[in-house]
Amino acid sequence: MAQHFMKSAAMRDLTVMDIAMMSEEQCHSYFCKVRWKSESAQVCPHCGSINRHYFRRQRWQWRCKDCNGYFSVTSGTPFHGHKMKFKQMLLGLMIFVNSANSISVDRLSRDMDVQVKTAHVFAGKLREALMTTQDLEPLSGxxxxxxxxxxGMPRFGRRRKRTDRVIDIAGRVKEKFGKEKSNENERPPRSRTNRINWEKxxxxxxxxxxxxxxxxxxxxxxxxxxxxxxxxxxxxxxxxxxxxxxxxxxxxxxxxxxxxxxxxxxxxxxxxxxxxxxxxxxxxxxxxxxxxxxxxxxxxxxxxxxxxxxxxxxxxxxxxxxxxxxxxxxxxxxxVTLGKKLEQLLAAIFHQGPSLWWRGYWQKHHRAEEILFQA
Known part of the structure; x- marks a missing residue:
């Protein structure tokens, strides 16, 4: 039997362990390579100049040779003005990518060693980037x-509806494991008639x-x-x-x-x-x-x-x-392999621009309402 791709070594071209062993400089270089496809040349977001600009190592910033403006690899992106280290952000991205059914904010905050509020905004920015860069070209074939x-799903009530019928245990066993089944011994349904419950x-x-x-x-x-x-x-x-x-x-x-x-x-x-x-x-x-x-x-x-x-x-x-x-x-x-998924997610972040829905989230700058399809 052929091995499933998810279990193969090809899937693990980049892992959490690989990032954990990287230095802060290597993580910063990874960000630069994904954004500018180069580790030596940078694009100034102020004037658009492509050059080997002056690097300020202590600030992780460059000074443009043409306009003298300062910028970093996260300037003009959802991570603009970040306070986390590049290794910390890269680990968070890989943990997010490596979760098949998403990841809870509590778990992400523990894995990244940040506050729950920070993890909540971090994950929200990733989803926003996926939304704004998704391919909406017409489907075919x-x-x-x-x-x-x-x-909006009402939950089952705590009690079942009253019944005068005596539950026959022996009959239920015979019904469950016998050849013939009947509805005579069914348990009464639980009530959902609470108005507050149905308001959901x-x-x-x-x-x-x-x-x-x-x-x-x-x-x-x-x-x-x-x-x-x-x-x-x-x-x-x-x-x-x-x-x-x-x-x-x-x-x-x-x-x-x-x-x-x-x-x-x-x-x-x-x-x-x-x-x-x-x-x-x-x-x-x-x-x-x-x-x-x-x-x-x-x-x-x-x-x-x-x-x-x-x-x-x-x-x-x-x-x-x-x-x-x-x-x-x-x-x-x-x-898709883990490394390529990480690059794809990071590229979506760099193509988006500053976050509209999550920047200043804890200062009550929230999205006004839900996003519904308008026919």
Whole structure:
């Protein structure tokens, strides 16, 4: 049996141990190499001059030879004005990359030896960079679409509903291990009728996911686009398809009525059917005999649910879009080595600019509201 890529030595081209053995100078050089593709030449963010500028070792800064402006490798990025050491930041980046289902802020603060507030903002900046640099070019080939419910879930009550029925223990054992099963000995359901409990449904959100399937059999999905909606409806589904799916694409969905109009759309340029739509009826089967399924969407939701249940233990609407994009990035890079994922994440940070949502977060400079898809 072939070894899984995640267990291979090729996956471990750069590890936490490698970074732990690096010096502060080596970590600083790594940042420079990723940002400027060079360890000797730098780009001045003030005037754009590319040169070997004057380096101020004690301040980890350069002075531009042309405009005399001072800058560092993190100038004009989310890490602008940082107080952490470069080795500390690089370790935090690698720990974030190395977590399959994300990492809790408490765990990250312990691993980086920083305050929980610092770790919270640090991780938030990484997700913001992934959001602002994600590839939103239209998907093509075979695309699967689905929606799943997150946030706003009422919890089960502490007590079960009253019943006058006597539970037959022997009957339950026979029912469970016997050949024939009946519903006579079912336990009564727990109540959810508390009004405060049901008020939680106001925060109910649907994570819509569109996944482009790789043409190579067995490789799964290769690119993912996500959106947050308040319901799984025809208006949002059609608008998502028009914006993120190229004409001529084969779309696979389940039997939800929200996707019933996808196969009826006409391309105004060619006057032909815009997309080919195939449906799998989940009440009957997970995959049709012809191979119609949305298993790649379910794979993505599996990772999302593992994050909710095993890492964060909760999900809130305000930052659900950030988490959805993070999980999409983790799923799309599941066959990428650790070193390349680290470079990809660091490149996204350097391409973003100063943080809009997390700079001054603890001084109450928060994002105003959640990011919902606008049809």
């Amino acid at each position: 075979v695309v699967q679409i689905d929606g799943a419910h997150f946030c 449904r106001k925060n109910r959100r649907i994570v819509m996911v569109l996944r482009q399937v790789s043409p190579i059999q067995g490789q799964g999905a290769e690119r993912t686009i996500t959106a947050i909606c308040k319901s799984e409806n025809q208006v949002d589904a059609l608008s998502l398809a028009n914006r993120f799916i190229a004409p001529g694409t084969l779309i696979m969905t389940d039997e939800n009525p929200a996707y019933s109009l996808l196969g009826d759309q006409v391309d105004p340029l060619t006057k032909k059917r815009k997309w080919h739509h195939q449906t799998v009826v989940h009440s009957i089967e997970f995959s049709s005999d012809d191979g119609v399924n949305d298993n790649q969407c379910e794979s993505y939701y599996s990772r999302m649910r593992r994050w909710v249940k095993g890492v964060s233990h909760r999900a809130t609407p305000k930052y659900l879009a950030d988490r959805a994009v993070e999980m999409a990035w983790r799923d799309d890079t599941r066959r």
